[in-house]
Amino acid sequence: MNPATTAPEAVAQPEWLALVMQFLPFIVIIAIFYFLLIRPQRKKEKETQNMLSAIKVGDKITTIGGMVGTITKIKDEKVMFETGPKQEPHQITIERWAIKSVEKKVSDDE
Secondary structure (H helix, E strand, O other): OOOOOOOOOOOOOOHHHHHHHHHHHHHHHHHHHHHHHHHHHHHHHHHHHHHHHOOOOOOEEEEOOOOEEEEEEEEOOEEEEEEOOOOOOEEEEEEHHHEEEEEOOOOOOO
8 A cells, every 4th residue: 555645644633622622612611601700790699798797877779679769777687677657656676688789877957
C-alpha cells in the first residue's frame, strides 16, 4: 500500500478531554442557572434582610398585605405600626418579616 494514498488516521483525543466535552453542556447550563437565578435571589434576600434590620420607630412601611402605616414600637420580631387617619389611628402588630418596603422617617408636614 502506498502511504500517500491512504487516508490519515484520526488523531485520538485523551479520554479525560472527551469526558469533559461530553459534560460541558451541563456545566454551562448550571453556570447560566447560577448567574441568572440563584445569585440575584441571594442578593435580593440580603437587601431585604438589611432593610428589615434597619427599621426604626417613625419609618413609614408597607406590609405584604398592602397596609401602609408608621412604625410606633419595635420589640424583637414584632413591629407595631399606626395606620388610618390621624384623628382615629389604629394600632396593628405584625411580624417583622411581613414588611414589604420601608420609607425612612416621615416628617410632621404630612
